Amino acid sequence: KNQVEQSPQSLIILEGKNCTLQCNYTVSPFSNLRWYKQDTGRGPVSLTIMTFSENTKSNGRYTATLDADTKQSSLHITASQLSDSASYICVVASSGGYQKVTFGTGTKLQVIP
């Protein structure tokens, strides 16, 4: 069964600090992995999308890594800002006749002053 597990479930950090969110998946065959940011009351917004051959991708202060061998991904946030407070969702797509996507349940990040 395809699964995406994220940790931690929630996280509180001080403004300016760095943090790392984890995503482990069992989706197969693998197509791509995406990280989304979802602000409260809004729809998810894509941060990064990585295919099998990519192991690092950055978007400003967000850096995602992918280890396809261990089926793990991480999202690193550098110099956090209050606006980073949101839920971060890991989504893994499988290849095949048509798209199958599996969503993680997200990590809720709160950045405090």
Add this chain to the structure above:
Amino acid sequence: DAGVIQSPRHEVTEMGQEVTLRCKPISGHDYLFWYRQTMMRGLELLIYFNNNVPIDDSGMPEDRFSAKMPNASFSTLKIQPSEPRDSAVYFCASSLGSAQNIQYFGAGTRLSVL
């Protein structure tokens, strides 16, 4: 472009009533997705369309749910009859060229069934 537009933003209805949610995808996008999000289950894909044709509706919970896409710029998700367990936030998203490309989400419709 204004992005994916959903209406209404909030809907409160009584059990047994028909509910229709609407979505306008980003112009030119050929894939459209309907999702449901709850605290317990997170985001779930309900159905997606390619060029107005339903491709995968395996996520649609039951026959009370139906979705249509009569043209490239409009889609509806209908629940009839609605039940309290349908209360959730429903998102519409669209993408260009492939279901595996980045999806752009609307702001969602928060549905409360009393």
